[in-house]
Amino acid sequence: MTERYLGSGTIERDESSLTGPVPAHLPRRLTIILWDFSWYTQAGPGEPYEDLDAAVADAAALGYNAIRICAAPLLLFGGLGLDDLARDLEIEGLGTAPGGGFYGQRTRWYDTPGGFRVDLHARLLALFDAAARHGIVIILASWEYQQSPAFAASPWWFEAIDAVPLDARYRLLADAWDRMITWLTAEGHRSRIALVELHNEVDFSILPAPEDGGADEIVRLRSRHPDLLITASYGKPPHLAMHRVPDGLGAAQFHVYSYGVLDALQRRIDIRAEASEGFPNATLRALLRADAPSVASYGRAAEWKLxxxxxxxxxxxxYDWVDPQAWDAWLFENYPPYEQVMLREIASRTIAIAAWARWHGVPAIIGEGWVGYTPLHGTFEESSIGRALAEHGVRTALDHGMWGVVLCSNAAPHHPMWQLREWQRSLNAEILAR
Known part of the structure; x- marks a missing residue:
């Protein structure tokens, strides 16, 4: 090894210290489990979140110390006349499909049969009570301008928030959060709040760009609650131009997905678009189950839900009708040329987020990652390949001073990956040991 001086760029920096200060009462590291809206949309008899206390206890037993949820602030505290609905919310999912079953039955997150009612006020309080019993903190977010109201039987929730002009939606969210924080404080749970996100993935929701009012509302909400970490999350932060992220965020809660080979497949089968002529194309038809109905006979969810x-x-x-084995076979066969690209992309995006957070002196979190949206019974992320990508992301995050990190967006009770218990326990222990 040479002792010659080859320039400052050859000197490695230790960036493992936290990117920004964390309130002293919160855990030194967060190992995050993503419950999103599923904690109330999959809470019926026999479903993963029927028994909240048992679900929280199970997460704690695997080493998780933070749960990230949609707390539905607009439904509960938006001042939109939805109080009665919030206390007796009928969960339907995307609705009954022709020939039996329901729309979204083999998707992730949308595999919600519904058929039960929930008092969301009481349920949120029960979650915080359970979190206190089991040493868990809560990351509060809203998915309401992205998908949560679609699971309700009634369109009232969606219609109420959709009626709010686009340029008034961030203020509506900030005011709702202010009231929810005040309520949780009165219930004795302020110290359980690890982070408040104005909204999940503001760049992929029915909201203006965050620089168009969102950052100002975060600053206003932070001034009301200076002891709390308050921010908004990005689904795809501008990694190559992080200066575009507005000032004022109290934390960097950004997501890192490296679609790579998955994106190649999705483009070939044109599955993320709408109103595509000739859908499904020949490539997708070759991947469908033998019993797949035609698009016309399968129909679609109610217009307001879409x-x-x-x-x-x-x-x-x-996703309801693809053959998951055929889907997986395509991904595994075509993965090798994408491997290094995906590993580098995960690392470079994670490092860019950490660098931005260190520049602004705020804690950094990866709240979602690592590959992307796959059918419910697809096993690519659960495989040794997917786990290796996740481990690479987690370790890169820790090496660069991330305060918190998700193991994988699919590692939660409402996904098959939940059965990889030893993997979760081991990786959580690694995070908490740093």
Whole structure:
């Protein structure tokens, strides 16, 4: 090894210290489990979140210390006349499909049969009570301008928030969060709040760009609650131009997905678009189950439900009827040319987020990642390949001072990956040991 001086660029920097300060009462590291809206949309008899206390206890037993949820602030505290609905919310999912079953039955997150009612006020309080019993903190977010209202039987929730002018939506969210924080404080749970996100993935929701009012509302909400970490999350932060992220965020809660080979497949089968001529194309037809109905005979969810979510009817049909073994076979066969690209992309995006957070002196979190949206019974992320990508992301995040990180967006009770218990326990222990 040479002792010659070859320039400052050859000197490695230790960037493992946290990118920014964390309130002293919160865990030194967060190992995050993503419950999103599923904690109330999959809470019926026999479903993963029927028993909240048991679900929280199970997460804690695997080493998780933070749960990230949609807390539905607009439904609960938006001042939109939805109080009665919030206390007796009928969960339907995307609705009954022709020939039996329901739309979204083989998707992730949308595999919600519904058929039960929930008092969301009481349920949120029960979650915080359970979190206190089991030493868990909560990351509060909203998916309401992205998908949550689509799971309700009634369109009232969606219609109420959709009626709010686009340029008033961030203020509406900030005011709702202010009231929710005040309520949780009165219930004795302020110290359980790890982070408040104005909204999940503001760049992929029915909201203006965050620089068009969102950052100002975050600053206003932070001034009301200076002891709390308050921010907004990005689904795809501008990694090559992070200066575009507006000032004012109290934390960097950004997501890192490296679609790579998955994106190649999705483009070939045109599954994320809508109203595509000739859908499904020949490539997708070759991947469908033998019993797949035609698009016309399968129909589609109610129009208002599709307006209330960012996924398309083509995604619902394709994911409900694709053969997961054929899907996986394509990904595994075509993965090798994408491997290094995906590994580098995960690392470079994670490092860019950490560098931005260190520049602004705020804690950094990866709240979602690593590959992307696959059919419910696809096993690519659960495989040794997918786990290696996840481990690479987690370790890169820790090496660059991330405060918190998700193991994988699919590692939660409502996904098959939940059965990889030893993998979760081991990786969580590694995170908490750093």
């Amino acid at each position: 307006r209330a979510t960012v996924i398309t009817d083509q995604m619902v049909y394709g």
